[in-house]
Amino acid sequence: MYNVEFYKGDYLERQRKANDDKCVCYVEHHFNSSASPSANYVVVITGSNASQTSKNWGRWYAQAVAREFDLPVGGNAGIQVGGYNGRGDFNLRHTYMPAILLEPLFASNPQHAEWIRSDERQNRLARILCESIQRFFQKGGLVAFSVGHKYKTSRPNDRGAKVYGGGMEADYAEEILNKAQEMIEGIDKPQEHRKINVIQGDEVLWTQNVDPDSDITWDPVRGVLRIDQA
Ligand SMILES: [Zn+2]
Structure with a gap:
């Protein structure tokens, strides 16, 4: 239901x-990237004319990466509208569809650099991006990368x-x-149910649909994930 196209040339083109x-x-x-090797937050840039969907989508992605990698979010709750001192705005401002620019990790941070090179961590970033697209653009269509x-x-x-x-x-x-292209193009139907996943590393071990109103609690002592129907 999704196809991905990579666009090349100058950003306006x-x-x-x-x-x-x-x-x-x-x-x-x-x-x-930063002159300080300890800089370590997650941020998404939107154009200065971004729609609310772009902002919500950007925040969802930034906050999901922050939880997955145990990092803080930068900007305003994860997004920087209009870029940094104008940088990044031009890359998105001419789009007619929701658009985000991802800055998930720091190439200049030694720990992040290890993750950036790790196949498993790359898969995790790709999966979060794929899930975000599925969540915000539920009907499918052509995705621009x-x-x-x-x-x-x-x-x-x-x-x-330099990394x-x-x-x-x-x-x-x-x-x-x-990697994200492969995941997105593999989606065959819209997500019509609330889902919970058990994930080990970058591998989804188990998936279950749950009632949209149920409360889910994790008891780490007993190792029980309790799903309470409302
Ligand atoms: Zn860059």
């Missing part, structure tokens, strides 16, 4: 093509920030988007 193709949503993937920095006509050698310990931001961002 990517957005115009995605508009022409009537994409349902637009994602540009980056990693953050843009790899930050890479494939720009005007600066073909740009790969973004601590080796590699470049854009190449890892592309790996994660490739």
